[in-house]
Amino acid sequence: MKRISWDEYFLKIAGLVAERSTCLRRKVGAVLVRDKRILATGYNGVPHGVKHCDEVGCIRQKRGMKSSTHIEVCRGIHAEQNAIVQAATSGVNVSGSLLYCTHEPCITCTKILINSDIKEFRVSEPYPDAFARKMLKEAGVKVHVVNRRRHA
Numbered sequence: 001m002k003r004i005s006w007d008e009y010f011l012k013i014a015g016l017v018a019e020r021s022t023c024l025r026r027k028v029g030a031v032l033v034r035d036k037r038i039l040a041t042g043y044n045g046v047p048h049g050v051k052h053c054d055e056v057g058c059i060r061q062k063r064g065m066k067s068s069t070h071i072e073v074c075r076g077i078h079a080e081q082n083a084i085v086q087a088a089t090s091g092v093n094v095s096g097s098l099l100y101c102t103h104e105p106c107i108t109c110t111k112i113l114i115n116s117d118i119k120e121f122r123v124s125e126p127y128p129d130a131f132a133r134k135m136l137k138e139a140g141v142k143v144h145v146v147n148r149r150r151h152a
Contacts, residue, residue: 014031017043025058028043030100046075052075078109083099098120100123123145
C-alpha cells in the first residue's frame with residue numbers, strides 16, 4: 001500500500017476544513033504547517049457573533065459581483081486570515097510556515113501572509129488575481145498549484 005504524500009495529506013485536510021465554511025460562493029480551507037506539523041487551520045466564514053451567509057444570504061451574490069472583485073463587500077473572513085487569527089489567539093508563531101490551501105490567496109490574504117513571513121503556498125485551485133501573484137513574486141514567496149485530481 002502506497003502512502004499519500006505530505007502535500008496530498010495537508011491539502012486533503014484543507015479540503016476537510018473547508019467543509020465547515022458557510023460561504024455560499026466558495027468554500028475555502030487553509031492549513032498552516034511547519035516541520036510537517038499543523039500549527040493552525042481556518043475556513044472562510046463570518047466573525048464570531050455574526051449571522052452566517054447561509055442564514056442571511058450573500059450580499060455579493062445579491063449585487064451580482066464577479067469573483068475576485070470588491071472582496072471587501074463580504075460578511076466573511078477568508079480562510080487564510082482565520083488560520084492566522086487562530087494561531088495568534090493561541091500564541092502560535094507562524095513565521096516560516098507553509099500554507100496549504102484549497103485556493104490560491106487573494107491580494108488581501110497575500111499581503112497578510114507575506115507579513116506573517118509565510119514563504120511558500122501549496123494550493124489546489126488557482127485564483128484569478130494577477131496583482132497578488134506579482135506581489136508574491138516580488139516578495140520571493142513560492143506558489144505551487146498541486147495536481148487537483150489527486151486530492152478529490
